[in-house]
Amino acid sequence: LRVGPTFREWAFLIMLGLTMAILSMLTDMAIDELLILERKLYRLCVDNDIIIVPYLVWTLIPVSMIVISAGVARYFAPQAIGSGIPEMKAIIGGVLLKGYLSIKTLIVKMIGICLTIGSGLPYGKEGPFVHISSAVAHQLGKFMMHGDSGVYENESRDPDILAAGCAVGVACTFSSPVGGVLFSIEVTAVYFAVRNYWRGFFGAISSATFLRVLNFFKDSHGSNKGDIMSVESHYPTHFPTKNPFVPVELPIFALMGIILGLAASLFIFLFKHTILFLRRNKLSIILFKDYWFIYPTLVSLIITSITFPQGIGQYMGGDRRFSTFMDELFLNCTWTRNVSGSCDQILDNWHTDDTSKMFVSLGVFQIVFFLLTILAGTMPISAGIFLPVMIMGACFGRMVGEFISILAPYGLIAGRPDIIIYPGIYSVVGAAAFCGAVTRTISVGVIMFELTGQIVHLLPVMIAILIANAVVSLFSLSIYDTIIEVRKLPFIPDIPASSTIYHQITASHIMATPFIIAKDSTIGEVEDILMQLDLKKPIKAFPLVENKESMHLIGSIHTSHLIRLVKNVIGDDARLKEAARRR
Template sequence: MAISARMWLYRDLADHPWAKYFGWISLPVTLCMFSAGFVKLVGPKAVGSGIPEMKTLLRGVYVEDFLTFRVLVAKVVGLTSTLGSGMPLGKEGPLMHISCCCAHLLGKLASFQAIYQNESRKLEMLAAATAVGVGCTFGAPIGGVLLSIELTTAYYGVRNYWRGFCAAVWGATFYRLLLVWIEGVESVSAVFKASFFVDNPFAAQELFAFSILGIICGFGAAFYMRMRIKFGRMVKTSKLVINIKKANFFVYPGFISLVVSSISFPLGIGQFMTSHLGYAVQVKQMFGNFSWTASNLTVAQHDVVKNWQTPWTGVYLHLVCLIAFNFVCNILAATMPIPNGSFIPNFRIGAAAGRILGELMHTWYPTGLSYHGRVTQVIPGGYAIVGAASFSGAVTQTMCVCIIVLEMTNQISHVIPILIATLISNSIAQMCSSSLYDSAIKAKKLPYLPDLLPRNSAIYSVYVEDFMVTDLKYIYHGMPFEKLKNMLKENKNIKSFPLVNNPVRLILLGSISRLQLIELIERQVGKQRRLQELNEEEARECKKPRSSQFLIDNGSTYVESSDDESEDKDFCVTSELFLQFTYNPAYESPSEGARSKSKSVKLMDMSKVRNYNTTGLGSSDSTDYKRELGISPPQY
């Protein structure tokens, strides 16, 4: 919709060139600045592709605030603005990030909490989510699963394979159905559908040309990666760029989007790179099954070729300019603080390079290649498909791009050339530079697994015990709750603890999350548990039979024990409390006794009377004793 609005501003808003220029650049600049500001305000971790962080996360390293709801909102809104701006950026990485955010947040729901709390299951769920993201990007579930494996993990659990396939198939199915329901596509079809209706799509001699294309794409991808790494490092360390970002955050993304939009302006340099067409239309036309340099073109074919020609230039210059634009402007645009990917721009670079070689082959062999009396026509669109797979596979250093291209184009006729060219380009790129996402991991200083060194390296003389952590925190069977509580207090940053059989043998049995241990302590020795024990203890005390029976004399104000045998125990009770019954003068006579409701009971400490040897309540000393304790005798 945003791209259609941009074309409407360019074509129909005004006829003056400067008005067209303003209409062409206004929407991209506005959307890029909005995307940068929204991401900075809502979720700064949504900047970039997201694949480097996912690789780190799936290798067991916790990346803080990377899968939160705020990051999800920032990624969705920012990616929508980025794609609508028309910048030469992709979407495969952000869609993988969005898919993982959704899986992470779904795991927090009540019905999925068991999965979310289990660290191993959580990583398995995220691995399946990456496959969904790639499958929805290209409508390629098989290639999506393979790409998620190659991009995000160094070691992959085979048990996750069918889970990734199941999720990716459903995601790709709904993605294609949405194209039918929303965009009005006639039926469920490939993203860049190509049609090569021939029995022999390529001759055996062309395999040599496809190999040359793989070599060109391999060195081109290595050069692209070196330039991207150097420019990214320069942007991070340049004092000018740093000062500009500090002065006003929106200046840098606004300037980059303005430069890219100005280069692609159709009345300027953009006319030599077919910028008036959308990126998807460019790729579909490059995958065409006819030669643009042929003389016997139909009306429809001639309309296509007109997009790649001007009165002064031909198709070759347009294709070269398209390669240069995507090469340079993708490196520039990737430094903006917005959600972005790089797979689709590299895909277009490879398609244009392959189309150039295909057109040259058709020019050199206009009647086709002959082998044993059989003539095979040269199809330039096949070279474009091979080049797209070769260059994008070399940049990402993955082989699953071959499967993705086959699913995206709905063509399996060129599977052998695609595999050969991708193998060659991938080998060259790995020897010359690191992959796109590994270089991003190094630039962001994220933890990663380095490549294995040669056997003669001195690093092989270093043992694991030389640098491993020996003071490991663990729990074991029979561990006291006091030790467990202290360990949780002292190690608040540990999210999961290993469980061993005993502190001596240390045989690993599994792991328990911090949250589960806290719940266990609260359930066993927490406040509610202590209150429950106290209530049960009081209930048991109430049910116990009393050891002595108290008799109350109505004529006396003191309690005597019936089973005392000596006079010294007259004032002793089990709880060492002295009972004083205060007389209420409202009654006429004291004969109502202590059983009357008007009498109140005071509990007094017997320590003051331990040494008192009474001879009876009626003796003359009792008055002095009562006065000493502060007891007033009743007045009648």
């Protein structure tokens, strides 16, 4: 019976869960308040005759919030900039990033995400929350885990603690304890010890439990008192458990996987090259260095101008801010056939009174946010990219679903008009596949089950995710690995492209020429080989083998060294020496 140290770990994980539950709740409340405030202000002046007034209210509030967020990060903790997942991958991989897990960074990142997400721009809080949670884990760990010995208080020393932190971070964001653990493993770990598995789960479940209890108290004292408990899942769906999809639809989901895989490759490609461009462009270098506030102002002004509800914004979901679109995309109602009247509000928002106009809305939304999310991703503020990607995927899925629903209003099974198409399922599938492809993870599927509170769409979701992942793997790294690459974070890369086939590569596959040097090669043979060399394509080294029969590789020999050796034996000097000896 071994107890002692284990209890200390449990206590640590419970404390981590509790802290993150509180932080997560506070962040959500702050973001909600900011978004509500913005909307109220905008609605106050939306009817103003001079269109410039609502325009200024719509744009300037978010712009100032973004600029403040950028300023705080710049002056107090530049480590808080960005998603956080790539850096955590580097740290867990064993690299020490100075000040990255400090309390200062933690506070700056907290303030940062409240402002950036509260601004309503296309940002998410998953990545930042991974960072925040890891910092909390690190700080808590200092007190709770290492107590008396100072040797281990070192930022890169505690991968177990940080791995638990990452898991809790993802779990908090979407209240997805199981998917969170798996996702954090997929994005931060290269190799994984199964015996550490439970830590992430313990922390994640603690935080989920505390969140649930906190919500219980909040709700029973708050406005929705009658409704004792809010539903656990973030975007609950209500698809029927019987025939939500039929096997005939599976190829459509697979095709969606292919398309979204290609789209994800394009997304990552554009993202990478936009960042590289900004790094190399002289103007932007000056801007970033000396006039830090210009770029955030400009970009956020562009984004808010485009989404201005009285301009192009009317085709993009109206006067709501970005992060609020998720629920209605997933909802189980067919927009083109508002049977029960349950989706009136949505139809109003998305101009679905006219079918063709609705498709325009959905299309414009996707294309515009595809580009805006990339642009937004280049800003020097703390912000994540997971949610925007998910919303784009969901939007694509909704479009496909509604389209098929129009084509086949009575479903795809002959003689069974009761088995209809559910466009909501397509939306969930699209969100999962695009997220999975961009982050190159499979566990997004599990997050999706927890997020929707349903598991009926398991098969379509997993098929689309796997295919999208397979497609994107042909073209690019994950978005996080891409960031590691372009930021040149110190990171030991994985052995490339896993395949058992690689075990079968033989030396001849990677040899440039068939020449080898054996220990029993004669000088004549070596000379012959050297004579045959193409001087335009010089070979740096030759493999050296035990003997010509066994061919056991024992090392390599540089061409220059080989030439020198041969010269020593049969070169001019050697000949002169030999001549002198015989004289």
